[in-house]
Each structure stands twice: as structure tokens, then as C-alpha cells.
Amino acid sequence: MNENEAYVRPKKKRSFSEWFKSGDGQRATVIIVFLFIPLLLLLLFTYIPFLKMVQFSFYDMKYIGGKTFVGLKNYIEVFQRSDCFKSLFVSVYYMLGAIVQLALALFFASLMVFGVQGSGVFKAAMFFPYLICGIAVGFIFKFFYARGFVLDSLLQMIGMNIENIPMWLQDQKINNISLAATSVWRYTGQNMILFLGAMMSVDSELYEAASLDGANRWHQFLYIILPSIKSIVVLNIILSISGSLSAFEPPYVITNGTMGTGTYFVIMNRLAHENQKVGLACAMAIVLLVIIILCTIAQKLFFAYAFDDGTDDESKAAVRKRKKAAKVALKAQQGGGSTV
């Protein structure tokens, strides 16, 4: 109400200094002063570099030296090259990995929420990989998968013959799976914590009530937990899928994109830094951005349809049923009307 009064009240001309000293003016000053630094940083490190990248994508250029304007040539080349889009298929492994990762995270989070001895220790242990930087994770797994190193020794300990153990990084049937597994290892804990946070907000009396009604743990998960944390699940899925499209660290550090493990980012990096085709790489980056935006929109639409959730009181199916019934009734009414 108070805010609206400013509009209702007949306007009195104020000088700037008057305005500045008034409550409105002070508030505006504070807002501007506080916004200045974050906006400056955002512009300096996000938007200006991004606009520069858009600009570079229309040029034939190296990092140093001159550049020539080539129009859309770089974009055309992105679509004509065989290696750019082929590398997106590698991302499918990471997407499948992301699904496994979300399932695991949900599973562990549910276990924790139902109460486990020493859940604090488990939580910390599972979250820990996320704190290690991606490059270090890469080096860890480089040695983990190396022939005759950690993984092979473990498998030999439980009685496997070295001849039957595949070469984790060389065998093209499994090397992408090996790499995707490293990112599952890294991000499961983080997803779990996010899920756990959302699950904690569920009223625990609901579990009690449900178990009185004879619901087991699975039912509780399906009908109480999952609907309550739906938005977090959707968010995590969207983040994981766009993360899969831009997977970079595992293939770059562990295999350097060789042996058929080069993801889109690795190819982009190779073009920009080794062949010095900066313009082309910028165009690739923008094409990927468009792909990610499209994927995100597609997912949003899909989830809006699949998880269309009605209201708190009725389930989606009930809403649909009710709407259908209303429609039929309306039709019947109209139909009846016309015959008369």
C-alpha cells in the first residue's frame, strides 16, 4: 500500500539532492552501490568474454596475430566436419552414467533418510570425491585403470586372471564406460547431498502415518519422498545432461581424447590450441551452447508433461480424470443443446 502511495500522491518536484536524501534516494543508492561490484564481475568475466567469443566465431584467427572476417564459414565447417558431431555420441556414455549416478544418489539418500548407523561418516565419505579437483580425479583414475595397477590388482586378488581382465582404457568397447564411471564416482555424493537436503524437509510424521497404514519403505519412497523432491530430481537431471554434453576433464586428463574417447570439448580444445583455429573452436562452442539450450527446453517440456502434478490435494491422474469428465459433460450438454 505504502509503495503505491507514491503514484497516487500528486507529484511534487524534488531537486536531486532532496531526492537523494529521501528514503527512496537512500535505498536506490544502497542498491546501486551493492550491485556495482557483482555486476562488474559478472560483466567482466562472463558477458564480455562471451560476446567476444561470439565475435571471434565469425573470424579466421589465431591467438596472436591478425584476424580476417569470414562470415558464417566457421559455422558451416562445424556442420560439415565429421569429427565434431561424432564426438557427441561419446556424450551418450556420460548421459547413461548420469542416470546411474542419479539412481545411486537417490538410493543412498533414501537409506540415510530412513536412518543408518553412522550416517554422518557415510555422508562425508561419499561427498568427499566432489571436493577433489577434476584434474586430480583424472590422475587418480589414470593410475587406477593402468595395466597392472590398482583395479587390475584388486581383481587379481579376488581370483581373476590378468588375461581375462580387459584393458580399461584401450579396449574401445569399454573405455568410455571406464571414463564415465569416474564422473559418476565424483558426482554421486554431491547429488546425494542435494537429494538428502530436500528429503529432510519432508515431514517425518508422514512416514509414521504411512507405516501405520501398512506402507513399506518402498511405498514410502515412491509415494511420499519422490513426489516431494520432484523439483530437485528434475533439476539434477537437467544439470547432469548438460554436464554430459560438455564432459571434458576425464577424457582430457586420462586419455587425452585418444582411442575414441574424444568428447566435443576435447575436440574443441584440440582445434583451438593445437591447430590454432580459434574462430572454428568458438563457433563449435556456440553450436554446443545452442544444443544445450535445446536439450534443456526439450527436457523442461518433457517433465512438464510427465510430472504434471495437479495440486496438493489431488494427483495428476485425478486431475486429468476430473477434466475429462468435465469435458464429456460439457460435450453432452452442447450435444443435447443442438438436437433440441
Place this chain on the structure above:
Amino acid sequence: MRAWKRIASLGLAATMMASLAACGGGSDKKEETSAANLPTIDQIKIGEDYKDLKAEVKVLTNRTDIVDTVYKGYAEEFMKIYPNIKVTYEGITDYEESLNLRLTTGDWGELCFIPTSVNKSELADYFSPLGSFQTLDQTYNFASEAAFDGTVYGIANGGTANGVLYNKKVWKDAGIKELPKTPDEFLKDLQIIKDKTDAVPLYTNFAAGWTMGAWDQYIGTAATGDPAYMTQTIVHSKNPFTKRDDMTGPYAVYYTMYEAVSRKLVEEDPASSDWEASKGMINKGEIATMVLGSWAVEQCKQAGDNPDDIGYMSFPITVDGKQYAGSGGNYCFGINKQSKEDNQIGAMVYLKWLLEESTIYTDEGSIPALKSEPLPDALADFKDIELLPETPALEGEEDLFDEINNESEVGINNNDYPDCEILEAALYGSKSLDEIMNTWNDKWTAAQESKGVEVK
């Protein structure tokens, strides 16, 4: 309400302007400092000139492993003679990429290794001239590597010969008396080593990447006997990667790699090879051979208890009955032309001292920068082999090789991935070498066409 909205948007606009202006300001500052007052490097007398000069010299290097020990030691030794010139080092991991970006700002220090991505025609934009090519060429090895239009902008930090590193004991134990002279003899010997010893005949170091790119260094002088091959010939040749009947040329080099892999004469799992460990393994005799430049000799000798077992032979290709080895400069030192004049002179004095008085080349086992100094011990086995430095490119064509090389993405000496592809193809049997070489030829031809190069 409205008023503060207006102010907020004004503030936003101001922020934008300010940050844009900040961006613009950086590039305006790049005014040329005149080079007229700088001496040329040959005029400086170490220990006599510029004793009173006060300067600060920051040196950038890629050798993060020894920057705080060995390199710092050089600086301290130098500062005993020149206490007024303060020399500091900064080690940079990911050297090439970081420096590409830092060079453009102009504010990076005084002395650095010139990144390979700087084309020769661009040298003058970033680095101060050190003297004329004619004068410096008489004193220093590899003076042409960073020269443009008769002026030298950088001097190589010593050089490397290109041959093959091997463990003498393993080769002797296998009963091989004479070193191989052709790719097929080499492959036969590797097979003997595989059959008779436990050592890995040829360790590719595939996982490191650059070790595969190292194979590119042999396709020039070593494979053709022509020191102008890489600088003048290859840019004008039609299909340079085609197989030649006498088993010379680039094809022969890649044939050696391809066949060694497909005949299983390399390590079992190249994807998990480890460069740091391989130095110790060749020292102990667990590896028989590695294809690397002579700079690796010293490192492998120091990596274990058997330094005397490490030997160095030329790449097994014979051109008209004679074997050749290419030699090339390491990274070249260049001086920042945008730095303060006194600091530039200080950097030049330090550079001269480093090239001529320090022990850097004996320490690293490389070919010294001074022509008058003897070759390192590592190359003792190179008696009968002709060691040829590369001939400079023709005038006006200094950039041509880089342009075609980048445009075609064959990436000789700057992209490791094409070499990795050869190994993968051999490992999985997915492509024949001829198929790969034909693709390279096609890419090379397309690049020649797009740059309008005359093909002979």
C-alpha cells in the same frame, strides 16, 4: 520508484562503459618502445659492460621441475657478477597456452621462451631485435629459428639432435651386433629383442601424447637427407606422405611406428604408459628403445644406476647409402619489447651470460648455443652420421609451413593427435597406413590449394 529504476539502469550502463573502457584501455597502451637505444647482443661484453645498470629481469620458463633449484642457481651465479641486475624466474605449467595469452597483454616479464605458435612475421610485434642474422649466425647455432627479414629476435636455448634412445645392454644381450639402418632392419631387431629378452622392444609412451608427436621430427632431415625438406620442400610437394620405393621420406617414419605397433613390438597397454616411469625403466633395461630427441639422454641416464647403458643411435633410415640426423633448436629466448629499456638491456646481458658462460648446456646435455663449443657426450655415437641443422625458409615463405600445417590439421610438430591416430589404427587394425597417409595427403593438398601455394 521510477527515479531509482532510472538511476539503477544508469548505474548499469555506467558499469558497462567502465568495464568496456577498461578493456579498451589495455590495448591502447601497446605503443612501440623504440628499439634504437638497445645494443645488439654481440656488442655486449660480459663482466665489463653495464656494470652500473639497475634492472629487474623476470624470466618465464616451462621447466617447473627445476625452476626453483637449477635455474635459480644460474640467476644467483649471474648476480654475483651483476649485483644490480635482479633476475627472478617464474615457472609456468601449461606453458604454450598460458604464454599465448600473456604475450598479447605485453606485461609478462622480460625474458621468455618464444612459444611455437608465434609466426615468424609476428616476432617483431612482441620481441626486441637481438642483432642481424648475418652477424649472429656466425656465433650461435640455430640463429635462423627466430629470425625474420634478416633480423634475429630470439636465440635457441641450445639444441637437440633427433635419433633413437636405446639400452645398449639389452640390444647386446639380444645378440644384435650392428645397429639397424632401415625401417625393416629396425623392426627385425625389435622382434629379436622381443623373442630373446624380457624388455619391451619399443616403448611408445602413448599416454603422454607429446611423445607421439615427437615422431614428426624425423620426417625431415633424418628421412630425406635434405635439411631444407621441412622448411622449403614439403610446402610445395605434391602428396608428401606417399610411400617411396626406397623406404625414405615421411612414410617410412610412420611405417616404422605403425608396423612396430601392429606386430606387437610395443608395450602391452599403450593407454596406460607412464613417461616419468619409463625413464627409469630404460635405465634398468626393462625397455629396449624409445624414439625421442637427444635431450632425453641425460634425463634417462640420471633416472637410475646404469647411466652407461643408455645409448643414442640415428633413426633407421638410409638415404643413398648415408644416414642423416636432423638437429633443431630448443625453445628460443626472446626479450619483451614492451618492457622498460633498462630491463630489456638487463635481460640481454643475462641472456648472453646464460648462452655463453653458464653450465646450462652441459647440465641439460643439449647441443650448446655457441658454435665454438663441442657437441655433448650424448651424441658420441653419432660419429658416422651427418648432423644437419635445418636450412631457413625462403624469404617471403617464413610463415607458409605453419599456415599449411595448421590449416590442414596434419599438425606436424604441433599436434600430437594425428600421430596417436596412427598408433590406434595399428592397434585396432581399423585402418591401413596407406589409408591414413592418403587422408593426410588430401588434407595437405586442400590446404595448399586454399593458401594458393604452387605445387611442384
